[in-house]
Amino acid sequence: MRRTYVWDPVVRLFHWSLAAGFAANALITDPEGDLHLYIGYGVAALVAVRVLWGMTGSRYARFSSFPPDPGAAAGQLSDIATGRVRRHLGHTPLGALMIYNLLLTVSGIALTGWLMTTDMFWGIEWPEELHEALAAWAEFSVVLHVAAVLFESRRTKVNLARAMVTGYKEMPGTSAETRQCAHSGKTRPDPGS
Numbered sequence: 001m002r003r004t005y006v007w008d009p010v011v012r013l014f015h016w017s018l019a020a021g022f023a024a025n026a027l028i029t030d031p032e033g034d035l036h037l038y039i040g041y042g043v044a045a046l047v048a049v050r051v052l053w054g055m056t057g058s059r060y061a062r063f064s065s066f067p068p069d070p071g072a073a074a075g076q077l078s079d080i081a082t083g084r085v086r087r088h089l090g091h092t093p094l095g096a097l098m099i100y101n102l103l104l105t106v107s108g109i110a111l112t113g114w115l116m117t118t119d120m121f122w123g124i125e126w127p128e129e130l131h132e133a134l135a136a137w138a139e140f141s142v143v144l145h146v147a148a149v150l151f152e153s154r155r156t157k158v159n160l161a162r163a164m165v166t167g168y169k170e171m172p173g174t175s176a177e178t179r180q181c182a183h184s185g186k187t188r189p190d191p192g193s
Contacts, residue, residue, distance in 0.1 A: 006089055007167045008058040014050045015164055018043060019142075022106065026139055037117070044110035047103060060089065066096035073097050080155070087156050087171055098145050105141060108134045 007015075021043040029036040054063040072093035079086055091099060112131035115121040153160045163169040 002171045002173075003168050004089055004171065005167055006060050006169045007164055008061055009167070010049070010053050010057060011061045012164055012167060014046055014053070018046050018050075018106070021046065022138065022142070026135060037113070040110055040113045043106060044114075047107055047110065050103065060091070066091040066093075066099070068097055068100050069093050070097075085156050087158055089169060089171075092152065094148065098141065098148070101141055102138065102145070105134055105138045109138060 021039050025031075025036055025039050025043070029039060053061050056062075059065055073096075076086070076093045078084075088095075109131060112127045112134065115127040116131065121127050149160045152158075157172045158169055160169075
């Protein structure tokens, strides 16, 4: 087992704070109440910090380490279908697409929520309808994200949720089997997989 520090405190704090804020606004707070509004502003601030950290942060936090790559995502789906296991120190290609999806969706939710508080858009239906549609899409995406984390943790034998708590990924196999591929952030597939 090789233990590698991957997720810095900013990434981990962002992840769990965003999850808590989104869950609170989606499941607990009154959508018409001040608390919903304040949590929404907090979530927007979290996304802004994450975007800045994505440009200046640690290696695996930077967007350059996980660019959106539909071809690589298709390759990961192919790996899943064929039973091949490729472990990634950073985000997987499908995980990267989910991160961009959630960042954009949550930004849209925050923007439409704010628009509803302005005089210009007060009482106009489309910002509220778009806000609700984006919230529904985010809820679906979160369920898919959690299911994918559980599935990939079991399939790759890397506890992804624990890594997002501790910051360390524990990669099974010998050091030769888990050697990082150059420039990709991936590790080599297990022999015989």
